[in-house]
Amino acid sequence: MKLFIRGTVQGIGFRPTVYGVAKSLGIRGYVLNKGTNVEIGIKENDNVEEFLNSLMKELPPFASIDEIEVKDETIKGHEGFEIINSSEGEKTSVTPVDTAICDECVRELYDENNHRYLYPFINCTSCGARFSVIENVPYDRVNTSMRDFEMCEDCLAEYTNPMDRRFHAQTISCPRCGPKYTLYGKDKETVVLEDKKNPIATFAKLIDEGAIGIAKSWGGMHIICKFEQANRLRELYKRPAKPFAVMFRDLNAIEKYASLEEEEEKLMIAAQRPIVLLDKNASSDVLEDISPGLGNAGMYLPYSGFHYVLFHYLNPDGIIMTSANVSGEPMVIRNEDAFELKAEYLLLHNREIVNRIDDSVVRCCEGKNFFLRKSRGFVPTAIKIPYKDRVLSLGAGENVSLSISKDGNLFAFR
Numbered sequence: 506m507k508l509f510i511r512g513t514v515q516g517i518g519f520r521p522t523v524y525g526v527a528k529s530l531g532i533r534g535y536v537l538n539k540g541t542n543v544e545i546g547i548k549e550n551d552n553v554e555e556f557l558n559s560l561m562k563e564l565p566p567f568a569s570i571d572e573i574e575v576k577d578e579t580i581k582g583h584e585g586f587e588i589i590n591s592s593e594g595e596k597t598s599v600t601p602v603d604t605a606i607c608d609e610c611v612r613e614l615y616d617e618n619n620h621r622y623l624y625p626f627i628n629c630t631s632c633g634a635r636f637s638v639i640e641n642v643p644y645d646r647v648n649t650s651m652r653d654f655e656m657c658e659d660c661l662a663e664y665t666n667p668m669d670r671r672f673h674a675q676t677i678s679c680p681r682c683g684p685k686y687t688l689y690g691k692d693k694e695t696v697v698l699e700d701k702k703n704p705i706a707t708f709a710k711l712i713d714e715g716a717i718g719i720a721k722s723w724g725g726m727h728i729i730c731k732f733e734q735a736n737r738l739r740e741l742y743k744r745p746a747k748p749f750a751v752m753f754r755d756l757n758a759i760e761k762y763a764s765l766e767e768e769e770e771k772l773m774i775a776a777q778r779p780i781v782l783l784d785k786n787a788s789s790d791v792l793e794d795i796s797p798g799l800g801n802a803g804m805y806l807p808y809s810g811f812h813y814v815l816f817h818y819l820n821p822d823g824i825i826m827t828s829a830n831v832s833g834e835p836m837v838i839r840n841e842d843a844f845e846l847k848a849e850y851l852l853l854h855n856r857e858i859v860n861r862i863d864d865s866v867v868r869c870c871e872g873k874n875f876f877l878r879k880s881r882g883f884v885p886t887a888i889k890i891p892y893k894d895r896v897l898s899l900g901a902g903e904n905v906s907l908s909i910s911k912d913g914n915l916f917a918f919r
Contacts (some may be wrong), residue, residue: 506553507578510547512571512888513887515644516601519543519568520588520632521558521672523854526559527586528667534580535589538643546580567604567633567776570638571889601635601644603881604776605808605860609670614813615781620659623703625811626683626856630674632776634809636860636885638676646675650857671705684856686721686811691851693844705811708852709818719742719829719848722896723809724862724881725836726829726843731821735794740826741847748779748796748865749827750803752812758822759804762789764798771867777882778808779865795825803866808882 515538523545534546547553549590556575564570584648606614610627610765613619621627641648645897647658656664660679663671671677676755678684688696688704698707717730717738730738732751739745756770764782772781780803785792796802805826807813812826830836837843838858843851862884866877876883893913902908908917 506547506549506552506578507576508547508557508574509542509574509576510545511574511600513567513569514543515642516639516675517567518565519590519916521630521667522563522565522568523560524586524588524667524672526556526563530556530559532556534583535587537589538645539575540644546583548580548583552791554782555776567601572763573650600639600642600885602777602883602886603634604632604635605806605882606777606810606813607776610810611813614810615817620681621679623705623814623817624680624683625705625809625814626678627852628674628676631670633676634723635676637858637860638856640859644675644870650859651676651678651860653699653857654683662849671801684854686852686854689844689851689853691849696850703731703818704815704852705814706818708850709815711850712824713820716849717827717847718850718852719843719846720811720815720852721843721854721858722901724860725838725857726846727826728829728837728846728848730825732791732795732823732825735825746797748803749797749825750805750866751792751795751823752805752826753823754816754819755822759783759806762786762792762823763804765804766869767796768872768874770803772867772869772874773804773806775882777865778806779867779882782866782868805864822840830863836863867914885916887916889913 520536520538520543527534530552532551533548539545549558606628610629610632613621614623614627616622638649638651646652653847657679660682663669664673664677666672676718683862684764686704688698688708690696698704708718708720712729712731715731716732717728717734720729728738735749756765756773759765759773763785764834765783769781769783772779782801783804784801792802807816810885838861840853843853863878863880865880865883868875890910890913894910896910898908908915
């Protein structure tokens with residue numbers, strides 16, 4: 506028996522879940538990523554119905570199944586169950602979105618006894634950068650910018666251990682083998698770190714002292730500085746009135762500056778971690794320079810290991826963390842181009858950004874969410890449509906939107 510499963514089944518720990526369910530039930534066969542779908546082979550006389558029922562109960566958080574096709578074909582060999590090497594299909598697949606690091610990874614991040622303590626690229630099968638690093642499907646390490654980082658023995662042991670939560674986590678890494686940050690001055694000189702500290706610690710100290718810095722994130726560059734430096738930042742970037750996004754270390758910090766409704770709070774802590782437009786408190790005069798003349802400001806919470814590590818070293822509860830995009834130009838993603846941006850210090854990592862992806866911006870109103878910018882965490886996602894034609898749709902005006910349809914799916918980008 507062969508099962509062909511289509512939907513969001515790549516980059517979210519689907520194959521390890523299939524493996525775990527099959528092993529627990531004594532199912533014999535295999536699971537295979539084919540780019541356009543996941544193929545599961547199950548030997549005759551094994552209980553397919555029980556397997557599917559159990560699989561539906563154990564689906565990873567971000568998995569969704571659109572279609573299950575069953576073919577009555579005999580499976581040869583495979584006396585146990587295994588994950589076998591991916592093969593290429595038609596390459597029509599829902600590419601996994603970037604999602605904030607999960608609570609378990611955050612716990613590891615702050616555990617001094619864990620070998621990923623304060624490691625900014627921490628992730629697992631359930632979280633981390635996906636769309637921003639993927640070049641092709643199927644979603645395997647060789648098709649991402651993580652292929653440049655060979656797994657060390659420890660990571661390989663986790664990756665190959667069916668009982669480990671990083672089993673087949675394609676972007677797995679650690680301080681020993683993964684990407685690294687380097688701190689530079691504006692003239693491309695490497696900044697000497699104090700007492701050989703983590704470069705993020707030195708960067709945080711410089712921000713605390715009033716510097717304006719740029720940090721490379723998952724899908725682009727952020728300008729970072731304290732609230733008190735807002736007007737100096739406006740002069741430097743010639744943005745006299747444009748609102749800046751601000752990041753806070755936690756919800757308690759946000760509530761000191763903004764009114765936070767229940768639906769807004771849910772959105773703030775969702776895995777997509779968008780920037781949410783929140784109404785300012787009457788007492789939050791400090792935010793006037795952040796969004797001049799407006800009753801609201803764009804606020805969001807940490808979503809990457811880097812953000813958590815940065816706040817670990819920072820003194821303030823909130824900082825300006827806004828896009829470093831140059832108006833009318835594509836987002837800067839290459840390290841060498843970042844030095845053309847205006848900043849006193851640049852914190853850059855050596856992992857390639859494959860797909861530009863900006864922070865999403867959302868406003869809640871009467872229980873509904875309205876996108877001002879639909880990007881990280883929400884793009885690309887597929888919308889089911891009643892036709893299978895291939896259509897490219899382009900919006901007009903300054904905020905261009907586009908969508909591509911194929912085989913009954915509409916992939917919307919904005």
